[in-house]
Amino acid sequence: MSRTEHIVEALGLVKRRGEFTLGPLDLRVPRGFVTGMVGANGSGKTTTLRTLLGLVRADAGSVAMPPMGAVGVAFDQPFVLPYWRVRDAAEVYAASRPGWDQDWFDRLCRRFRLRADERVKELSRGQGNKLMIALAMGNHPDLLILDEPTSGLDPAARADLVDLLREHMRREDASLLFSTHITGDLEHFADYLVFVDNGQVVYSGALDELVERFAYVKGAPEDLTAQNTPLIRGLRRGQASFDGIIRTADSAAFGPGVHLETPTVEQIVVHHERRNDEEH
Amino acid sequence: MRAIVHFVGLDLRSMRPNAKYMLIPVLVVIVPVLLLLGPYMLIPAISGLAVVSAPSSLFANDELGRLDTLYTALGIRRRQVVAGRYATCLLLMIALTVAGVLLAPIAALALGTAFDWATAAALAAGSVALVGIFLASGLPAYFGLDPGPLRIVVSVLHVAVLTFVCVGWAVPEVRTALLAWLGDANLAWLTLAAFAILGVLMAASTALSTRLYAQRDL
Numbered sequence: 468m469s470r471t472e473h474i475v476e477a478l479g480l481v482k483r484r485g486e487f488t489l490g491p492l493d494l495r496v497p498r499g500f501v502t503g504m505v506g507a508n509g510s511g512k513t514t515t516l517r518t519l520l521g522l523v524r525a526d527a528g529s530v531a532m533p534p535m536g537a538v539g540v541a542f543d544q545p546f547v548l549p550y551w552r553v554r555d556a557a558e559v560y561a562a563s564r565p566g567w568d569q570d571w572f573d574r575l576c577r578r579f580r581l582r583a584d585e586r587v588k589e590l591s592r593g594q595g596n597k598l599m600i601a602l603a604m605g606n607h608p609d610l611l612i613l614d615e616p617t618s619g620l621d622p623a624a625r626a627d628l629v630d631l632l633r634e635h636m637r638r639e640d641a642s643l644l645f646s647t648h649i650t651g652d653l654e655h656f657a658d659y660l661v662f663v664d665n666g667q668v669v670y671s672g673a674l675d676e677l678v679e680r681f682a683y684v685k686g687a688p689e690d691l692t693a694q695n696t697p698l699i700r701g702l703r704r705g706q707a708s709f710d711g712i713i714r715t716a717d718s719a720a721f722g723p724g725v726h727l728e729t730p731t732v733e734q735i736v737v738h739h740e741r742r743n744d745e746e747h
Numbered sequence: 748m749r750a751i752v753h754f755v756g757l758d759l760r761s762m763r764p765n766a767k768y769m770l771i772p773v774l775v776v777i778v779p780v781l782l783l784l785g786p787y788m789l790i791p792a793i794s795g796l797a798v799v800s801a802p803s804s805l806f807a808n809d810e811l812g813r814l815d816t817l818y819t820a821l822g823i824r825r826r827q828v829v830a831g832r833y834a835t836c837l838l839l840m841i842a843l844t845v846a847g848v849l850l851a852p853i854a855a856l857a858l859g860t861a862f863d864w865a866t867a868a869a870l871a872a873g874s875v876a877l878v879g880i881f882l883a884s885g886l887p888a889y890f891g892l893d894p895g896p897l898r899i900v901v902s903v904l905h906v907a908v909l910t911f912v913c914v915g916w917a918v919p920e921v922r923t924a925l926l927a928w929l930g931d932a933n934l935a936w937l938t939l940a941a942f943a944i945l946g947v948l949m950a951a952s953t954a955l956s957t958r959l960y961a962q963r964d965l
Binding site: 484517520521522523524534535536539540542544545546547548549550551555559560562563564603 | 764
């Protein structure tokens with residue numbers, strides 16, 4: 468994929484915060500696709516997004532981004548004054564964002580059941596998220612960057628938000644980068660995945676390739692050998708069974724009694740993080 | 748320039764709901780200053796509120812609403828934030844100084860004391876210079892430091908110097924000497940020199956704030 472096919476490109480990005488170090492990481496967000504960033508709490512997802520946006524100053528590396536007028540941003544907490552009303556926040560955005568579409572914003576508010584005269588401090592956490600997403604989408608940006616957009620939303624609202632984002636992605640060249648620790652958000656929605664763990668990119672690429680690259684393995688304890696046990700990530704041993712994640716390339720190391728299946732993103736993430744816990 | 752004007756508008760909008768609370772320090776200042784120091788001292792006292800109230804209120808709003816993130820999301824560059832914030836503070840300083848100049852003769856009339864416009868103009872120019880120096884010295888602390896006690900120390904220092912100036916005026920010998928000096932001085936040149944120095948200080952302060960703010964994680 469050439470440089471122009473990436474709407475965001477970060478190279479050699481490093482940020483040190485106390486004992487935590489993000490990177491060095493290379494990150495490319497393909498233009499016209501949904502890219503999900505997944506990882507545990509504290510893995511560096513939000514720091515990565517804030518560094519891309521320039522809110523956090525990188526210690527090293529470079530970032531290529533579209534101009535902010537073409538980027539809509541929402542974090543998991545509102546960044547408008549709590550005593551502003553919804554319409555005040557919209558007025559501020561309308562005065563600053565090129566191509567602001569008030570009708571579209573009003574439609575989004577109706578869809579999210581936000582009233583123009585409601586104060587931001589009176590909104591629930593989920594409603595606050597929805598307001599920031601509506602503001603971010605109000606000028607039909609080329610790139611949406613959303614940090615934990617579904618946190619605080621009930622399942623129905625989460626599904627509705629995913630539907631809305633799908634509608635947004637129907638626009639030619641629209642791109643979406645969002646972080647989440649709810650891996651269910653990624654399944655059947657994200658095209659690409661960035662898996663961040665402990666400040667490092669563990670995987671960056673197509674979601675389909677990730678699930679092809681790994682296999683969920685389950686079998687009886689006697690199927691474990693000294694040779695194949697080290698190949699299992701996040702090995703969980705029970706009385707009568709074990710399970711874990713392996714590289715598909717290592718499948719031959721397991722006997723016919725071992726059951727192999729295509730893993731979910733959640734299984735890959737959970738087992739990978741369990742391996743880290745064991746190492747630490 | 749358009750971005751700076753836009754930012755000033757954003758700043759004033761963010762202060763609007765709190766404007767009534769800013770009237771409280773004005774009233775707290777006006778009454779004792781008027782009774783103890785006379786109408787002329789209303790000018791530096793009210794002008795001084797620009798340095799006491801405006802930056803603390805604006806930066807408190809930034810923290811309350813995570814507005815640094817908003818500015819980035821709106822595409823306002825950090826140097827435009829700095830320039831805009833300086834412009835807002837200077838605008839408020841001028842507005843409050845003008846308010847002081849307009850209130851002083853009304854107070855003099857109410858108290859039945861004499862009022863000289865030349866003295867008032869000299870005090871207004873002196874107030875702008877003094878408060879300008881306070882802003883130039885204080886704003887880099889707001890831009891460079893995270894919220895905390897150091898910012899408060901800067902504000903307390905400014906209030907202390909302002910109080911010292913007002914109390915100095917209450918001493919008859921100091922007041923007489925100052926008025927005599929003002930009477931002898933070429934006020935036009937004095938004002939010009941004060942504003943030139945202030946301009947240089949403000950430019951240096953803005954450059955320092957821009958540098959400090961650029962290095963901060965928001």
